[in-house]
Amino acid sequence: MTEDVFETVVIGGGPAGATAASDLARAGRAVLLLDRGGRIKPCGGAIPPRLIRDFDIPDRLLVAKARSARIVAPSGRTVDMAIERGEVGMVDRESFDEFLRERAAADGAERRTGTFKRHERDARGRLRIVWTDPDGREASALAHQVIGADGANSQIARQMLPAQARPPLVFAYHEIVATDGILPADYDRTRCDILYGDSVSPDFYAWVFPHGATASIGTGSAQKGFPLRETIARLRCRIGLDQARLIRHEGAPLPLKPLKCWDNGRDVVVAGDAAGVVAPASGEGIYYAMATGRLAAEAVDAALARNDPRRLAEARRGFMRQHGKVFLILRIMQHFWYGSDKRRERFVSICRDPDVQRLTWSSYLEKELVRQEFGTHLRIMMKDFAHLFGMITPWGTRP
Template sequence: MSALETFEVVVVGGGPTGATAASDLAKKGRKVLLLDRMGRIKPCGGAIPPRLIKDFEIPDELLVAKANCARMIAPSDKAVDMHIEGGFVGMVDRDKFDEFLRVRAANDGAERRTGVFEKLTRDSDGVSVVHYVVRGKHGAPDETVAVRAKAVIGADGAKSGVGRQAIPGAKDVEYVFAYHEIVKVPENPPEGFDGSRCDVFYQGALSPDFYGWIFPHGTTMSIGTGTADKGFSLRSAVETLKKQTGLENAEMLRHEGAPLPMKPLKKWDNGRDVVLAGDAAGVVAPASGEGIYYGMYGGRVAAEAVEELLVTGKGKSLAKARKKFMKEHGTVFLVLGIMQRFWYTNDKRRERFVKMCEDKDVQRLTFESYMNKKLVRRDPLAHLKIFLKDTAHLLGFAKV
């Protein structure tokens, strides 16, 4: 018998994805280890839709702002305001939000530990062994720890160490690199600033293939951008955005950067005892960059698949995580991917894209789909109108 401590599930990564998976499994009575790196905050605008707030029981006090409008800004600086009628988008600070989810997982019965994932091996009986490093404090040497796991959930973000070791094809992922700064809202904000509005900048000077943003967070705001172009300076683009909006002297509290995957992996599991979720599985929405809801939903379906594995002993159960996720959200990812590849190509197309956002049907269906995380199908006439208008813009017939 191995002398190593054994868990039924080890969840590597303590962001919203991993914390959700750990919480769900712990509530089922499973012995769960939630392993997280200390001090890392993902660059993120922090927007969460009502569907997430409801499905994952997020308390109102975690919402630092409630946005009821999105302003789309074209290369010409033309702005289109898309108002959210009868609802709002919640804004959260990721450091507090993520910690709340980790604490909740621990309260549900998961064991929290801090450490850096190192590698996966197998014990003599074939059970996975998770190796991780605990950084020494006050000059003490680092300690390498190993635990056995009947199942492993890799929720360790883009470029997942778990995925790269256990899942074929996990290294072949397309990324957008994101960078943002959290700054204080000035005592005298610039003219036009609105703490209940998300500003999205579709301008090549700020991103050649994505967008720049200013998202409200109560007394602070997130100012950022992203691109897949490794030669593009994200920090310089953020400085440009700050000067452009009169925020160049705003006090910066912190800054973060990280890669964001833009396409779900073709395979999320090894058919035996390892499954990926969240950024590790590539589920950040193209075009919008939204990842919190999809990460938490991915953590939930991964937990469901692992629970079935533990009950049945059948490794093929793990494939159900991807199958269920893609059945629910695959069409949205496909549509958003096509949209990003076409509309974000150059400023002429960005200008037309923002112009198209003036249409009330576009606004209504966009927000209904975003808020509820489902494509709206009940209004075929509106979809037909949007299709015809979209075609006109694609062919250049519509006036800008």
């Protein structure tokens, strides 16, 4: 029997894999997009304007548009952060991810549904990707290059990349509930709520994000055994959505540090969660997943065009050059501010600062560090140190 041969097999049809498949197909490459189907990642669904522009996301996919965020301290005190210019799009991952897969197919990628099992090599050294289809039957295809976008527990990364430490994981869980009934008085369909405190997460945060006729209510923690579902049940009571109809629920690990190596130096490169590119502190992953999918596609296209597998390493180099500093800053911020309720209280109080709000929104909306005047950065740094060393108490009073 003749076995199908593709220039690239993309394993995983989330935002990273679907983006890579689209880009390669548009570049004229023969691409297979393999997705196991039926999997929806727990996600607040926020996408910034830069993502909408860079990846041509139609407005019809936005189920809501957020124009502010409310940060809730462990004490219950709140800080509202309005977006002065622009808005944040909100998507439902069930329809958003399927749109990206359909677009990849329309661009020329071949879609198949199956779960990756193992790899082999044929007599010419090409990778044979073996999967099981929805009926449990094995199928396979040959590939000159493979992009692994199969999530935080990527099997292709485990099997094909050099041994390396796995990134720290936050285990996330959320529930999608209907908001077409009677809503709490302070529920705002244009506001994202972020809650801190041991009662909702010992080391991360909880969220309530509007999705139009529904809402995503979730939390996460790196502590194994933390009762995620019970916490969400209590949170729904706390915010007055305990009687809202449950539509679905999902859970998954989120990797919060990029892997040190993304490729095997020959014919495999990873992207998205498989590469560990969920942002620390914020847990944001959609934009970074799609960015790595595009970078992986560019690296694979260059490797194929020049018959030079060394080009695969350009995916990680490009990502770290563009976003490495942001990830470092967010990791430091999470380490210092998320460790206890005392520090979280101080962190939320800092968010009242107009300079902090302006820099936060500017950096988030455009996905890059904004270069403001030196004095602004100096003022923020001095306030941070004052809080860290107890020179002032939360909410601006002196000890």
